[in-house]
Amino acid sequence: MNIVVCLKQVLDPEIPARDFKINKERREAERGSANLVTSIFCANALETALQFRDIHGGKITVLTYGTVAAEDVLRKAIALKADDAVLVLNDQSSSPDPLQVASVLAAAIKKIDAVNLILVGRESADWGAGQTGGLVAEILGLPCLAFVDHIDLVDGSLRIRRQTETGRDVYMATPPIVLTITNDDHNLPRVPKTKDVMLSSRKPITKWSLTDLGIEPTPGYLKVAELGIPEKNTMCEFVDGETLDDKVATLARKIADVIQG
Amino acid sequence: MQDVLCVWFGSSGFDRSAEGLLGAGQRIAATTKGKLHSLVLGKGDNGSRAAAIADSVQIADQLSLDAYSPEEALAVITSVAKSLSPGAVLFANDAYSQELAPRLAYRLGGSAIGDAADVVAEGDILKVTRSVYGGKAVAVYHLERRPSVAWIRARAQAAATPRSTQAEIKHIATSADPNAATRLLERQTEAHEGVRLEDARWIISGGRGLGGPEPFEQLKELADTIGAQVAASRAACDAGWVPPSWQVGQTGKRVAPDLYLAVAISGASQHLIGIADAKVVAAINTDQHAPIFKHCQFGIVEDYKKVVSLLKEKLQALKG
Amino acid sequence: MWLMYALLVPTLAVAAYGFYHRIKPWFVGKPLDRLDRPAQRIVRLLKLGLLQQKTIRERYAGFFHQMIFWGFIVLFIATTVVLIDYDFQVPIMRGAFYLYFQSFFVDVLGLLFLVGIALAGWRRWWFRPPALVYTKEASLILALLFVIGATGFLIEGWRIAATNDPWGAWSPVGNVIAKISRPLFSEDALLILHRSFWWLHMGTTFAFLAWAPYTKMAHVLLSPANIYLGNLDPIGGSLKPVDFESSEIFGVNSLAQFTWKDLADLDACTECGRCTASCPANNSGKPLSPRDIILDLQKLSRRGEPQAPLIGATVSLSSESLWNCTTCAACVEACPVSIEQLPKIIDLRRHLVMDQAEFPEMMQDALGSLENRGHPFRGTQATRLDWVGDLDIPEWGEGQTYDVLYWVGCAGALVERNQKTVRATAQLLKTAGVRFAILGRDEKCTGDLARRIGNEFLFETVAKENIERLQSLGVTKVVTSCPHCFNTFANEYPRLGGAFEVQHHSVFLADLVRNGRLKPSRAIEETVTFHDPCYLGRHNGEYDAPRELVQISIGKDPIEMPRSRERSFCCGGGGGLSFVEEPTDQRVSHRRAAEAVESGADTVAVGCPFCMTMLEDAVNAKSGDRPVKVKDVAEILWQAVNQQA
Numbered sequence A: 001m002n003i004v005v006c007l008k009q010v011l012d013p014e015i016p017a018r019d020f021k022i023n024k025e026r027r028e029a030e031r032g033s034a035n036l037v038t039s040i041f042c043a044n045a046l047e048t049a050l051q052f053r054d055i056h057g058g059k060i061t062v063l064t065y066g067t068v069a070a071e072d073v074l075r076k077a078i079a080l081k082a083d084d085a086v087l088v089l090n091d092q093s094s095s096p097d098p099l100q101v102a103s104v105l106a107a108a109i110k111k112i113d114a115v116n117l118i119l120v121g122r123e124s125a126d127w128g129a130g131q132t133g134g135l136v137a138e139i140l141g142l143p144c145l146a147f148v149d150h151i152d153l154v155d156g157s158l159r160i161r162r163q164t165e166t167g168r169d170v171y172m173a174t175p176p177i178v179l180t181i182t183n184d185d186h187n188l189p190r191v192p193k194t195k196d197v198m199l200s201s202r203k204p205i206t207k208w209s210l211t212d213l214g215i216e217p218t219p220g221y222l223k224v225a226e227l228g229i230p231e232k233n234t235m236c237e238f239v240d241g242e243t244l245d246d247k248v249a250t251l252a253r254k255i256a257d258v259i260q261g
Numbered sequence B: 001m002q003d004v005l006c007v008w009f010g011s012s013g014f015d016r017s018a019e020g021l022l023g024a025g026q027r028i029a030a031t032t033k034g035k036l037h038s039l040v041l042g043k044g045d046n047g048s049r050a051a052a053i054a055d056s057v058q059i060a061d062q063l064s065l066d067a068y069s070p071e072e073a074l075a076v077i078t079s080v081a082k083s084l085s086p087g088a089v090l091f092a093n094d095a096y097s098q099e100l101a102p103r104l105a106y107r108l109g110g111s112a113i114g115d116a117a118d119v120v121a122e123g124d125i126l127k128v129t130r131s132v133y134g135g136k137a138v139a140v141y142h143l144e145r146r147p148s149v150a151w152i153r154a155r156a157q158a159a160a161t162p163r164s165t166q167a168e169i170k171h172i173a174t175s176a177d178p179n180a181a182t183r184l185l186e187r188q189t190e191a192h193e194g195v196r197l198e199d200a201r202w203i204i205s206g207g208r209g210l211g212g213p214e215p216f217e218q219l220k221e222l223a224d225t226i227g228a229q230v231a232a233s234r235a236a237c238d239a240g241w242v243p244p245s246w247q248v249g250q251t252g253k254r255v256a257p258d259l260y261l262a263v264a265i266s267g268a269s270q271h272l273i274g275i276a277d278a279k280v281v282a283a284i285n286t287d288q289h290a291p292i293f294k295h296c297q298f299g300i301v302e303d304y305k306k307v308v309s310l311l312k313e314k315l316q317a318l319k320g
Numbered sequence C: 001m002w003l004m005y006a007l008l009v010p011t012l013a014v015a016a017y018g019f020y021h022r023i024k025p026w027f028v029g030k031p032l033d034r035l036d037r038p039a040q041r042i043v044r045l046l047k048l049g050l051l052q053q054k055t056i057r058e059r060y061a062g063f064f065h066q067m068i069f070w071g072f073i074v075l076f077i078a079t080t081v082v083l084i085d086y087d088f089q090v091p092i093m094r095g096a097f098y099l100y101f102q103s104f105f106v107d108v109l110g111l112l113f114l115v116g117i118a119l120a121g122w123r124r125w126w127f128r129p130p131a132l133v134y135t136k137e138a139s140l141i142l143a144l145l146f147v148i149g150a151t152g153f154l155i156e157g158w159r160i161a162a163t164n165d166p167w168g169a170w171s172p173v174g175n176v177i178a179k180i181s182r183p184l185f186s187e188d189a190l191l192i193l194h195r196s197f198w199w200l201h202m203g204t205t206f207a208f209l210a211w212a213p214y215t216k217m218a219h220v221l222l223s224p225a226n227i228y229l230g231n232l233d234p235i236g237g238s239l240k241p242v243d244f245e246s247s248e249i250f251g252v253n254s255l256a257q258f259t260w261k262d263l264a265d266l267d268a269c270t271e272c273g274r275c276t277a278s279c280p281a282n283n284s285g286k287p288l289s290p291r292d293i294i295l296d297l298q299k300l301s302r303r304g305e306p307q308a309p310l311i312g313a314t315v316s317l318s319s320e321s322l323w324n325c326t327t328c329a330a331c332v333e334a335c336p337v338s339i340e341q342l343p344k345i346i347d348l349r350r351h352l353v354m355d356q357a358e359f360p361e362m363m364q365d366a367l368g369s370l371e372n373r374g375h376p377f378r379g380t381q382a383t384r385l386d387w388v389g390d391l392d393i394p395e396w397g398e399g400q401t402y403d404v405l406y407w408v409g410c411a412g413a414l415v416e417r418n419q420k421t422v423r424a425t426a427q428l429l430k431t432a433g434v435r436f437a438i439l440g441r442d443e444k445c446t447g448d449l450a451r452r453i454g455n456e457f458l459f460e461t462v463a464k465e466n467i468e469r470l471q472s473l474g475v476t477k478v479v480t481s482c483p484h485c486f487n488t489f490a491n492e493y494p495r496l497g498g499a500f501e502v503q504h505h506s507v508f509l510a511d512l513v514r515n516g517r518l519k520p521s522r523a524i525e526e527t528v529t530f531h532d533p534c535y536l537g538r539h540n541g542e543y544d545a546p547r548e549l550v551q552i553s554i555g556k557d558p559i560e561m562p563r564s565r566e567r568s569f570c571c572g573g574g575g576g577l578s579f580v581e582e583p584t585d586q587r588v589s590h591r592r593a594a595e596a597v598e599s600g601a602d603t604v605a606v607g608c609p610f611c612m613t614m615l616e617d618a619v620n621a622k623s624g625d626r627p628v629k630v631k632d633v634a635e636i637l638w639q640a641v642n643q644q645a
């Protein structure tokens, strides 16, 4: 099986809320002192691929569309024993929207050739649009299943399990197919061996530009018109009232407000 | 901007989610002075309530969830949307809808965005407000192409107002593709009740101050009135009052609910790490200096024994 | 007589072969210099070997071991004297020397020797403490030693009786035997008895001599050797670096990957069990036992398969056991013969982490966070400057100079409870007029956690970055609030080129008080007990400064818990364990908290942010109705110094 895992580099989503700043002009987060990391569902996707390869063999190519800094997520994937790594360089100044990303990834997957299985995180840890997988499938004309947490190979067909509100659906599918991966307790990213970390810096990474892929920049289909940090009232508002009954009534109303959105 | 098409799965009937979805659709259609169409996928909802709201109702009841294939559903929606050519298509935010929406947008040449907390039409453009960066920021998106496809937090939307007249209900035929690339083998319904803590929208959590396992029963009843999950601090798990899998915190689960109500929990930093992503934290505690209050939006300084059952009554009253 | 010498030759040959067999496995080990600083080593040998400073810490066992030890030495000297005098015809057994030493003193010590063995037997066969290893070998050794001692006295008594030795009274035990025997046996019979028991005595002795090197009695020679070759640095500096350039395998998973000294350690073990008896993990019901680690490795070493994998080979070497070590060094401190159990545990962990990439998930999380965010507290919403508030503390910028860098530490800055400690410390420094600054947001974990968990690669990476940053700022003196940070600066950075003068806040503050720069203005009405942090105490030998601060603040000495100073019992939080979940009934912290609460003190004083986290949680669970607080010594001092509070 030839597997491509798409990875995205994001601003560390675990920085404390108080350290989180945005650039109003550019309408995106300020990097500040935060680190750039592999988005978590992408890491789950890579882990799912690695587990699949551990059992059934195959080749894993990790693919990212990003800036030069994004090489880091590829190096980390190589340290986890991904076979090949491709960076499609983004030299645009603004961050691309889901359709732009999907067009580039789809073109790169075509160029990688003979790919049977494409794994994508269910959504990214920054913008979280949750569309890349579906759009890549559409562009390539492939079927797609979302929220997958386990993949197996049975008689040459894929046995795919995915999460729904009420439980899990199990599918049989014939590759090629695009899957978006969600987390469960079995696909927590593994840690690399130190030796592999040391070796990962020596492995060559394929770098392509849009010209190499033979595509033009696609116009976006979404615009972030405003970006703001919601006012979080960190001062606790103690509910007030004459009687206990009053106080609890106020509390109930506040709870109902939150629940109803 | 013209018509609005709302699409949902009928399997759980015309539930709160469908109500909110049509409510949102109705408000947008009102601003755009367009029509409101609806499409029900699968069995379970006979369309009668939708018919009192929407201008047209179509039901694809041959589409069986027991042989569900996203490709088949996509084909139906695409053909309906093509015939109606709406300016906006709205979905609820269940897993199946999220899976379909962006692909539909692509097929129709439109734009998509989801997990909308709010959606409004302004002139020609659909504007969607949603949280980004794990809830640390809020963005307003403009969908630049039509149809604008959005999946929305439907349960949080106000329900639609019905008319006295009923629209016509049309049943449409679908055909399963025998050569489909995906084939549903089985649907496993989760044995345990409710959703996983990590995915829970609302959580009520109890701590050492509860003093024993029985008060957790009370918390459970309170939780049930609002459809919340029950969790606990380590102290309560350690005491054996509740199973260890309920523990929230640094060495327990990390949760991200919209509401986290901490009952008799002091708010040690190891506990707080587990609720860093909660949108709203509230607390019931006798000690007004308990650290949890420093991380709360609102709270009450009272004995939980006096508050919990009363709160349940009040919430029930508010609900219905 | 010639027969005896004839027998001595094969005896010694067998013994020598035994020793050779003991030592041979060491040669597969990797090199390590343990012959440097001979003067210090001799002092060490005198203290720990001759004076038995560690052995005697345990009352009963220390007592009888002293008896056997000195009895053995004196009898050995006496036998050698006889040899020289009689067989080499050098007349030294004369006059007063003969009477006082060779007769009286030797006799008394011989008696003590026998009593000591009886006491040891009593313990082994009657009390049966779990610390001991129960083997036939151990029992046989005791029996043989007893037979040798007893027959020695019998032949002496019968000699006195048979020869009517005029100086017999100088050998009191022999004399008693002579007095009893004389009416029972004729002179001839006595001579025959003497002669045959002499052979029995010599036979047993020779048999013992030949056999000893194959048993734990080899410790008579190997232990002093091991003490001489022991680690001279603070325990906190005893982890070895890893050569990342040339090694193929990181950490240790076979005997050949240990150093020769690690292998020598295995043979020095006397099976006394002191290490396991003091191990907090073992005490709280976990499978870890440092004694079993040493003995299991010893067994594997004798099996002669230096390449065979170690991890998982026995229960004590299972990863479950290894991940329970808090790195408290109680085992190292307890061992009477200078065996270093802890560095071996870390060597094995290194292999699990770096080579197999298999270790507890919570620790993976902590190290992942350390790598990505410079601190191990994944998910914390605190920032490094939260504690500062309105205090106006300068951040050390490029080109500025200060006298002291206050290294706050991740656990100090990011765990809410500890923010009070570092605030108190900073306020004390300000009050004393110290010119200090902090790094603020630029501070990063020292790497201690990575090192103790076993990720030496990550440790080196962050350590080098830190050293470079501090050197570029021109920092020379550092005060830390965390003993783990202190240890890293004091013992581990110098080897990576980062020599900074470093003090733990308790030591620095004690100095400020002594110099009159901090004046406690009122005594706090509290009784306080002090819990020694492992990385300040055992790892670095500092026990007094924090007690001094308590004494100054409350006007009296702290209450001592039964286990304190060198023998202090870990809080359970070291070695990455404050990041994992222990089973409720196996919490180290709960045992320590119970001890602290039982001391009756109002306040448990700590000097480490991890102790604070572990103990505050556990004291809350254990204190019942009596309110018991946990405070850092800096907070207590600030209470005493600050007029307003």
Ligand SMILES: Cc1cc2nc3c(=O)[nH]c(=O)nc-3n(C[C@H](O)[C@H](O)[C@H](O)COP(=O)(O)OP(=O)(O)OC[C@H]3O[C@@H](n4cnc5c(N)ncnc54)[C@H](O)[C@@H]3O)c2cc1C
Binding pocket: B206, B207, B208, B209, B210, B232, B233, B234, B235, B236, B247, B248, B249, B250, B251, B252, B253, B263, B264, B265, B266, B267, B268, B269, B270, B271, B274, B284, B285, B286, B287, B290, B302, B303, B304, B305, C577, C578, C579, C580, C613, C614, C617, C620
């Ligand atoms: C290494 C480590 C990891 C840890 N990991 C976690 C973790 O993952 N999750 C976690 O939760 N903890 C964790 N802890 C434990 C944490 O430090 C706290 O001890 C624990 O969270 C306290 O639980 P609590 O708030 O329920 O209890 P307490 O701190 O005892 O608080 C009880 C609260 O109840 C209030 N109260 C009492 N009676 C009433 C009443 N009648 N009505 C209303 N309020 C009342 C009190 O005012 C108090 O605030 C960890 C600790 C350590 C050392």
Ligand code: SF4
Binding pocket: C275, C278, C279, C280, C281, C282, C288, C289, C290, C324, C325, C326, C327, C328, C329, C330, C331, C332, C341, C342, C345
């Ligand atoms: S360092 Fe402490 S926890 Fe580890 S084995 Fe030694 S005594 Fe036990």
Ligand code: SF4
Binding pocket: C268, C269, C270, C271, C272, C273, C274, C275, C276, C290, C291, C294, C334, C335, C336, C337, C338, C339
């Ligand atoms: S390692 Fe040291 S303390 Fe432990 S049993 Fe052996 S000799 Fe005793």
